[in-house]
Amino acid sequence: MSMQGSDLVIPDVALWAMRHRLTRQQAIFVEAYRQDFDPVKALRIAGFAGRDKKALAMKLLNQRNIQAALKARNEELHCHAEEMREEVLxxxxxxLKADLNDIFDPHDRPRPVAEWPVVWRKGLVRSVQVQSNPGKSTKVVLQIKIRDRLRFLELLMRHLGMLGPRIKRKEDKKLLAAARAAQKNADRMALRKP
Structure with a gap:
């Protein structure tokens, strides 16, 4: 897929480009360079002409205003990543705190999916199957498959540095064993619900 200069221009490009006194081509160069850190490719996308593209690209990268713009754009990206990190956590x-009772009413009947908490509708439930046996006594069987919260917890702990990359300490093994036991208990309770 070939990128065009117009593909990289975003609505507020004029504001940050003016702040760093960049031309439109320079602003496109900055955005293209941030995509894959290839100065020659960024130069081509921005539409700069010249014989020695590598030398021209390096000349652009050494300009103070372009360096300042790259630094500012990277800081914006870092701030956005921190906000997203907090949201993900x-x-x-x-x-991890979601309770299976949230999707059942006080009479242990499943609530309509629209009444389920968002975390159940958009993350924890892998699939829902409804089976009914037509006949005199219509019996509806609801089968809910829940995501493996233990695996999710393990991946999250590993990402946050709470577990070593390959070698697990004794404490980690104890924690995982306790989490597995809790998961098995929750699964047994889920099977008992009608």
């Missing part, structure tokens, strides 16, 4: 906490 909140979502993970909701997934």
């Amino acid at each position: 909140r979502w993970a906490a909701q997934m």
Whole structure:
């Protein structure tokens, strides 16, 4: 897929480009360079002409205003990543704390899916199957498959550096064993629900 300069221009490009006194071509060069850190490719996408493209690209990268623009755009990206990190951690906490009773009414009948908490509708439930046996006594069987929260917890802990990359310490093994036992208990309870 070939990128065009117009593909990289975003609505506020004029504002940050003006802040760093960049031309439209230079702003496109900055955005293209941030995509894959290839200065020659960024030069081509921005539409710069010249014989020695590598030398021209390096000349552009050494300009103070382009360096400042790259630094500012990278800081914006870093701030956005931190905001997303906090959101992901909140979502993970909701997934790990979700209670199976949230999807059942006080009479142990499943609630309509529209009444389920968002974390159940958009993350924890892998699939829902409804089977009914037509006849005199119509019996409806609801089968809910839940995501493996233990695996999710393990991946999250590994990502946060709480588990070593390959070698697990004794404490980690104890924690995982306790989490597996809790998961098995939750699975047994889920099977008992009608």
